[in-house]
Amino acid sequence: MGRATALAAEAGRVRFWALVLATSLLSLAASGLVLASASFDARAERSVARSPRLIAAHPRETPRALWAPTTSSIGNMAFDVVYIEPIGDDAPLPPGLSHWPDPGEAVLSPALLKADGSDGVSQQFGRFGGVIGPAGLEAPAERFVYVRPSVKMLDRSKMFEISGFGAEASAGFVGESIHNFGAQKFYAGYAGLILLPAALLVVIAARVGAAARDRRTALLGALGAGRRVRLAFTLGEAALPVAFGAGIAALGASIPLVLDSSYPLVEFVLSKEDARDAWPELLLCLTGVPIAVLFLAIVLQPGHRRSGGTRPTHVSGRRAWIPWVFPFALLVTVRGAELVPLEFRIPVYATGCIVVLATLPAVIGAGVGWLGPLMASIGRRVGAPGLLVSGRRLGVGSRSVSRLVASMVIAIGLAAQTQLWTGVFGEFTQSAMETQKRVGTTVLRATPYAVGDRVRDFESELPSGALPLGVRQTGDRVEIVGDCAALREIGLPCSKTSVRISASGGDVRLREILSRTGVAQGARGYARRGALSQVGAGKGGSLTLLIVGQGRRQLSVPEIQGIAGRSLAMKASVRPLGDLSDTGKLVTATTWVRLMSLVGVGVIGLAAGTSAMAEFLRFGRELAPLSVLTGSRRIFRSVAMWSLFMPAVLAAVFGVLVAWWLATPLTSTSVATPTSMAPITIGALVCALGLASWGAHAAVRAAGMWTPSSD
Amino acid sequence: MEISLEVQVGGYTERVVLEVEDLNYGLPGRSLLAGVRLSVAAGESVAVTGASGSGKTTLLTCILGLVEPDAGSVRIAGVDQGGLSSRELARHRRENVGMVFQFGELLPELSPLENVALAGLLAGKKTGEAYARAAELLDELGVPAEGSATATLSGGERQRTAVARALMNDPALLLADEPTGSLDPTHRDAVAELLYSVPRQRDCALLVVTHDVSVAQRADRRVRLDGGRLAAGAEGAEMGEGA
Numbered sequence: 001m002g003r004a005t006a007l008a009a010e011a012g013r014v015r016f017w018a019l020v021l022a023t024s025l026l027s028l029a030a031s032g033l034v035l036a037s038a039s040f041d042a043r044a045e046r047s048v049a050r051s052p053r054l055i056a057a058h059p060r061e062t063p064r065a066l067w068a069p070t071t072s073s074i075g076n077m078a079f080d081v082v083y084i085e086p087i088g089d090d091a092p093l094p095p096g097l098s099h100w101p102d103p104g105e106a107v108l109s110p111a112l113l114k115a116d117g118s119d120g121v122s123q124q125f126g127r128f129g130g131v132i133g134p135a136g137l138e139a140p141a142e143r144f145v146y147v148r149p150s151v152k153m154l155d156r157s158k159m160f161e162i163s164g165f166g167a168e169a170s171a172g173f174v175g176e177s178i179h180n181f182g183a184q185k186f187y188a189g190y191a192g193l194i195l196l197p198a199a200l201l202v203v204i205a206a207r208v209g210a211a212a213r214d215r216r217t218a219l220l221g222a223l224g225a226g227r228r229v230r231l232a233f234t235l236g237e238a239a240l241p242v243a244f245g246a247g248i249a250a251l252g253a254s255i256p257l258v259l260d261s262s263y264p265l266v267e268f269v270l271s272k273e274d275a276r277d278a279w280p281e282l283l284l285c286l287t288g289v290p291i292a293v294l295f296l297a298i299v300l301q302p303g304h305r306r307s308g309g310t311r312p313t314h315v316s317g318r319r320a321w322i323p324w325v326f327p328f329a330l331l332v333t334v335r336g337a338e339l340v341p342l343e344f345r346i347p348v349y350a351t352g353c354i355v356v357l358a359t360l361p362a363v364i365g366a367g368v369g370w371l372g373p374l375m376a377s378i379g380r381r382v383g384a385p386g387l388l389v390s391g392r393r394l395g396v397g398s399r400s401v402s403r404l405v406a407s408m409v410i411a412i413g414l415a416a417q418t419q420l421w422t423g424v425f426g427e428f429t430q431s432a433m434e435t436q437k438r439v440g441t442t443v444l445r446a447t448p449y450a451v452g453d454r455v456r457d458f459e460s461e462l463p464s465g466a467l468p469l470g471v472r473q474t475g476d477r478v479e480i481v482g483d484c485a486a487l488r489e490i491g492l493p494c495s496k497t498s499v500r501i502s503a504s505g506g507d508v509r510l511r512e513i514l515s516r517t518g519v520a521q522g523a524r525g526y527a528r529r530g531a532l533s534q535v536g537a538g539k540g541g542s543l544t545l546l547i548v549g550q551g552r553r554q555l556s557v558p559e560i561q562g563i564a565g566r567s568l569a570m571k572a573s574v575r576p577l578g579d580l581s582d583t584g585k586l587v588t589a590t591t592w593v594r595l596m597s598l599v600g601v602g603v604i605g606l607a608a609g610t611s612a613m614a615e616f617l618r619f620g621r622e623l624a625p626l627s628v629l630t631g632s633r634r635i636f637r638s639v640a641m642w643s644l645f646m647p648a649v650l651a652a653v654f655g656v657l658v659a660w661w662l663a664t665p666l667t668s669t670s671v672a673t674p675t676s677m678a679p680i681t682i683g684a685l686v687c688a689l690g691l692a693s694w695g696a697h698a699a700v701r702a703a704g705m706w707t708p709s710s711d
Numbered sequence: 712m713e714i715s716l717e718v719q720v721g722g723y724t725e726r727v728v729l730e731v732e733d734l735n736y737g738l739p740g741r742s743l744l745a746g747v748r749l750s751v752a753a754g755e756s757v758a759v760t761g762a763s764g765s766g767k768t769t770l771l772t773c774i775l776g777l778v779e780p781d782a783g784s785v786r787i788a789g790v791d792q793g794g795l796s797s798r799e800l801a802r803h804r805r806e807n808v809g810m811v812f813q814f815g816e817l818l819p820e821l822s823p824l825e826n827v828a829l830a831g832l833l834a835g836k837k838t839g840e841a842y843a844r845a846a847e848l849l850d851e852l853g854v855p856a857e858g859s860a861t862a863t864l865s866g867g868e869r870q871r872t873a874v875a876r877a878l879m880n881d882p883a884l885l886l887a888d889e890p891t892g893s894l895d896p897t898h899r900d901a902v903a904e905l906l907y908s909v910p911r912q913r914d915c916a917l918l919v920v921t922h923d924v925s926v927a928q929r930a931d932r933r934v935r936l937d938g939g940r941l942a943a944g945a946e947g948a949e950m951g952e953g954a
Contacts (some may be wrong), residue, residue, distance in 0.1 A: 383838025385829050392820035396860075625816035628777065629808065629877075630833035631801025707772045 024246025038278030044682015105129030151701030241258035386638020414657030620702030734783035745939030758930035809877030819862035866899030
């Protein structure tokens with residue numbers, strides 16, 4: 001019988017499809033977590049399998065190879081470069097390699113080979129010696145390279161002795177997780193941005209058309225139906241859509257079992273092998289989530305209550321304490337987080353944010369409930385039927401409006417937190433990006449500053465138009481050394497003796513060099529003509545090798561890197577002055593957060609839309625008789641404006657203000673100003689307007705289909 | 712096109728408000744109305760009885776213009792509804808028809824006064840005029856106008872409020888669909904008495920659809936809908952116009 005009433009009941013179809021959608025989305029979201037977890041586990045396993053067994057950690061084992069990690073980059077994404085050298089003929093191979101590369105050869109991951117393009121990145125490490133197999137990579141999309149140094153560049157002193165591969169203790173020295181979004185951050189973001197909105201959608205879907213079902217439960221109770229019968233009714237109603245949703249989710253979740261799944265925007269590939277390993281958990285998830293949804297549908301269906309009278313009572317008295325939690329939660333989150341020890345700050349802040357966002361809808365609901373009678377009074381005085389009806393409806397506490405407001409507040413909270421975190425990440429990368437924008441690759445920095453012969457070799461191999469300079473820093477003294485062509489290229493005098501230079505040099509490249517060597521910050525700067533191979537760091541000093549493009553020419557990083565690797569040192573590194581490789585991780589984190597919040601806000605939008613749709617179908621049916629007799633449809637629009645748009649505007653305004661205040665502990669910069677949240681506010685208002693229009697349209701349609709029924 | 716229908720009956724002129732001619736309406740495989748003919752004059756009340764599912768509510772729906780009949784015509788206040796656009800039909804209904812539904816169909820959150828005044832406001836009445844008229848009607852019908860939401864009224868009070876709302880725009884034709892179907896005998900009698908007093912007091916036509924014989928008996932004429940056709944009521948002396 002419950003199944004039969006599912007579609008026939010008020011808003012029955014909306015609830016049916018809302019439950020289908022909610023079950024499938026929550027199942028897919030949970031499956032995504034299971035698959036991601038399996039992927040992270042498999043990555044961790046492969047990471048352990050290729051981690052070196054360091055002799056320092058295992059002193060009783062025999063050294064059989066040498067191993068040294070470093071990093072390089074393509075664009076702003078860093079990746080691992082591992083130098084390996086066998087000791088003896090029976091040196092164990094790293095996983096994923098079929099043979100030891102010859103001296104001077106590099107074995108690349110397929111993703112690195114693919115990303116190489118015309119940059120010739122692979123050439124900078126040596127001759128191409130093959131491709132790393134899947135067993136040697138954490139993930140199919142990982143960029144990774146094994147390099148066997150040439151005989152000339154082999155530097156045993158810079159390498160670790162190892163007995164083989166497969167050591168848990170040294171896992172994490174290298175790996176995609178260092179340069180990409182790590183598992184813990186992924187889980188935290190996923191839980192907040194995807195699972196929470198999907199769960200919210202389930203709650204809203206379960207309560208769509210609640211008024212009619214609550215009446216039916218009361219009727220069943222009055223007819224003497226026990227808890228078991230009511231349970232069977234509720235289950236009967238929800239079982240079919242939940243099963244349908246589970247079926248859709250099962251289809252969706254089976255795709256990663258047969259295909260490598262590439263996530264959009266974030267360069268994350270879920271391998272089908274990893275996904276298949278997780279099939280028991282996946283099965284558990286695809287059956288457990290629908291059962292949980294059914295359980296929730298039962299829990300959220302209130303039982304038959306004995307009331308004090310025969311007349312209806314309104315619901316505003318229930319859970320009236322919730323709004324009072326809000327101010328305390330806000331205060332504790334914004335001010336309290338500063339008072340707790342550093343390690344607890346983020347957990348306290350995150351928990352506070354959740355409590356604030358969870359209780360704000362109740363505050364807005366209470367405010368709207370208080371405004372309702374006032375609106376009705378004004379509507380009555382000025383003869384505005386829409387304002388009158390909305391005011392009365394809001395005054396008795398509309399649960400669906402509360403659900404709509406809750407959806408909007410959570411969406412705004414998510415969007416604001418996303419903007420905040422991406423803004424914080426952006427601040428870190430901003431400086432490097434600005435430098436790169438100004439100087440690009442016209443100035444490169446090469447490390448290490450090797451011994452004289454090697455620097456000479458490096459200089460001699462540089463292409464024409466690439467001019468080397470040395471920077472020696474001792475205490476607060478900075479000296480730039482080079483030949484006249486190099487010095488004059490960046491506007492410095494060419495003198496055999498040191499000449500004091502000012503930080504406000506005319507050449508943009510010089511200004512960048514001076515700002516990065518401390519001269520702009522107060523150190524004394526000098527310039528002199530001299531041979532780079534003869535420059536010594538001196539006691540407590542440091543040397544930096546720069547390469548300047550003649551006539552502001554953009555230099556090829558891979559080309560210079562290749563030369564540095566062949567002449568300067570085994571682990572030589574060449575990077576632009578405004579190096580973005582360290583920012584790639586933040587950019588990736590930003591992209592992940594954006595991707596997940598996009599999904600989350602989308603799901604919440606569905607929840608808000610479902611809630612508004614169901615409410616207005618009911619409202620349309622309620623007002624249909626009157627609108628038919630009076631021939632007026634305007635009331636649907638005016639009621640939609642007052643009872644959907646107005647609370648949504650309040651939710652948008654208060655949501656943004658609260659989100660802005662919540663952001664203050666994390667940053668004091670422009671990302672957290674109310675004006676910077678204008679796009680979110682405008683977006684929320686446009687959504688609110690869209691929802692109200694949709695609601696009015698749904699009500700008009702529901703009214704249009706109404707005919708009297710009796711008997 | 713508006714035509715004034717005035718019929719000479721028993722020496723005095725009778726103004727016909729509702730005239731249904733040869734109305735046919737059916738669902739696939741089933742005919743609900745088959746050549747229904749009916750007319751109701753101003754000041755007159757007619758009760759349509761019939762078994763559940765006989766098509767009584769469908770007849771009302773056709774008269775309201777909410778469904779288009781397969782054949783035949785419905786003329787209210789001299790206007791054939793078949794030739795009207797939906798906008799014209801809505802206006803015509805607003806100006807000429809009032810209806811009392813089985814369950815009142817009032818907005819529960821509003822006060823009785825607001826529910827009644829709302830019909831006037833939506834029909835374009837001025838605010839003061841709408842509230843004054845609503846208060847007057849509720850006072851006449853003995854319903855407390857203010858002080859509580861409509862949801863808290865008794866069933867009888869709710870139906871009397873629904874009658875007041877139906878009369879708000881002074882309709883020429885008052886329709887009532889099982890107006891006492893949800894009431895106990897005491898309230899049923901009170902509401903029925905009130906309803907049947909309306910045509911003479913306000914010079915409008917009343918068409919009541921009911922399966923309650925005691926309610927139907929109060930009407931000036933009784934007709935029975937059976938097999939898609941109207942026939943004189945079993946206990947009535949007058950003949951209904953119908954096949």
